[in-house]
Amino acid sequence: MTSAPTPGTRRPPGPWRTAAADLLRNRPAMAAAAVLLFVVLASLCAPLYADHIAHTDPFQSHVSGTTVVDGRTVPVLTPSSTGLGLGVTPIGPTWDPAHYFLGADNQGRDVMARLLYGGRTSLFIGVTAALLTCVLGTAVGVVAGYAGGVVDAVISRILDVIWAFPVYLLAICLSVVLLTDGLRLGPLRVDAGSLWLPVTIIAAIYVPYIARPLRGQVLVLRNKEYIQAAVGSGAATPRILRREVLPNVVPTAIVFVPLMTALAMLTESALSFLSVGVQPPDASWGTIIQDGLGLLYTRPAVTVAPGLLIALTTAALNVLGDGVRDTLDPGARLRGGV
């Protein structure tokens, strides 16, 4: 028997609203979210900075270009004039947003502009790959856990095989192979230079990391009384999955999103650093670190700046992820993590 709410009394907040309120009270998580928001907004403003402030194309080489420092026109790449006169050094940080704020790389490109564009790429790949991983992992975990039997056995063994490979080794192998001709898998076609290629590779290699814990959760859920009751009352499997199982596993999947984003960004950076991730002229923080490697002695800012941003962003994502976990799955904190 139900009764209509009494006029004048407040309806108790739903679980999502409660979780949001809890999250807002979590100061470290909010600080991390603020950092992330800043990084995202700055990255989104990359074209604005490049076109209207720095007036530069960060994807085009400016090897013979010039710029203005303290009112003087100077070459972006300066030939050495001491000793044997060997070598050419890119301009260092000028701290002038209009003229190579963080200096130039070995192609004479504005490092600040590339950092902002690189942020867009790294965040895009990180977030997209994480979402894709979570969606695929949830689907695979739910199907395997609920179906059981042969289906579960087959899916679990495939996950075991993927799990057996060192994750970076697998990513590098897939990238090296797919970078030649792109990915052609039925209707799925991803060009070799496309950003969707690292997204697909990273998403694929991390699926077991989501699918396996969720499968375990579903294995427990399918024996719960309310699921058994739904089965006994003749509810169709899709309905049971949608109405009874998914609502219980989605919070866990959501907890994974920020953590997977951090992991995906680190993986992308590593692949790009090894020249098998984002392909030039596209920039990501990983490719910028690689560009700066040859300038480590003379222009360390080219390497240090994206390195700091990667560290800052992934740390923020991890703190936020912890906050989300504490909010959506308080028991996990007691268990020592998700």
Add this chain to the structure above:
Amino acid sequence: MPLFARRGALAAATVALTLTAGCSSSDSGSSSDPSASSSGSGSSAFQPQHKGGTLKLVAHAAAGSLDPQVNYTLQYWQLYQSMYDGLLAFKKVGGDRSFTVVPDLAAAMPKVTNGGRTYTFTLRKGITFSNGKALTTDDVVASFERVFKVSSPTAGTFYNGIVGADACLKKPASCTLPKGVTGDAGANTVTVNLTAPDPEFAYKLAVPHASVVPKDSPAKDSGTKPLPTTGPYMAASYDPNRALKLVRNPHFKEWSREAQPQGYPDAIDYTFGQTVESEVTAVENGQADWMYDAPPADRLDEIGTKYASQAHVNPLTAFWYATLNVNMAPFDNKLARQAINWAVDRSAVVRLYGGTNLASPACTILPPGFPGHVDECAYTKGGGTTWKAADLAKAKELVKRSGTAGQEVGIVVQDDDVNKSIGQYLQSLLTQLGYKATLKPLSGNIQFTYIQNTKNKVQLALTSWYQDYPAASDFLNVLLSCASFRPGSDSSINISGFCDKGVDARMRTALTTMQTDPAAANKQWGALDQDIMAESPVVPLINPKMIDFTSTRVGNYQFSKQFYMLVGQLWVK
């Protein structure tokens, strides 16, 4: 280096051979080559107090096969100077005299007869391979046949004039040269018959592809398995992913200091796999004695100032260039090829290479100071004899006219810092011109052979060419003749696939003229250079200089213009 000096060197060598054709050589070991005999004073005496120690060399990557008749890289040709010998050799000294050809395994310069078609060599006696077997005329004959059996990269260009070479080029596996190269064990002589006089044949016999190896050497690329040597060093072990170790050849006895001097170090350790940055640091710290690779841009200033006394900068008769595949879109279109030549900012490439003290902009295929070179710049804004500036507007117009805008272009470069940064620049430039350019960096171990094979469908590759010997044909005939284009082969040095019958005929004429009138021939080569550039199968980028960065303990540095630093002559004690 002044133009006349190089021309003088070539003329001297050519005249020497012409003179030899009318002279009888003695078996005394003295040379009938005037330039060779007059240059003996340049060979400094061996200083035994510096003998010993291990010379430690480092490189980012190995250079592939160790087979001297197959490998075609500067990296190993430099080493082969202390390992293998041919009938003739370039004099192993520093400076211009290093272009002089002297007798090596031959006791004297050859007796040239039959109108320049027959070369008769008398072998030195008492020379032994590192496996203990004595050198015989059979080894020499078998080595010439092996050049074809292993499909040596220059088999079709350097040695195609030997009688019977045509059949060998068609069926390498069953190659015999019964009328081309014959040995007389009794007289200890080897006779080489040519189909036509070749004024550059002495040079061709002095490069590593003409090395003499034992007659029982495998009739295929020996790869990582070292072949026995005649020189002062032999390979004790070779792993292209790790290291090459050279030790003294126990059977070596110096027979000619100018052709094959004994070496100073007891062993030479060549380590691979380090980054170029760590190579520089290793040399600075004395952990390595020399690095093969060009130092990275960010270390050059440091080398040029703090370690200036350890840096040796030498100009090279070489050029770095981009190959444009004339048989594949978009560069099967001449306008598209010309557009690239107009667009490339050579001064930008000079900067990426390390600045004006390390390279100069290139306009022609033949390097400045090289026989046949003409100061003319077809693709510079405003025209002139030297490169001034790129003309991007003209390049864009040509791309538009060619109708190739929007097409995909793959750029294949080596994966070291300098090559990759030039590749990135080219990618940026091609994007500006409207192409969809992608960059493919490959290990130096495989890039050079990869870009030669047409099966890999390379559209644009960055590579470089360092002279084999001081003659214009070594650039134009070797790099851009029809004979050098071998579809489907890893040994197709005409990477652009440029084959113009008319140009080929003119090259043959220039080669013929070279026998009688080197000056006129060089004019012909100069004109050919200009005409080939009008077709634009390649984009000359820079003429480099070389930095040899050595450790403080290294002494007796000598730079041969032919094969660069004389590795075996360095001392570490």
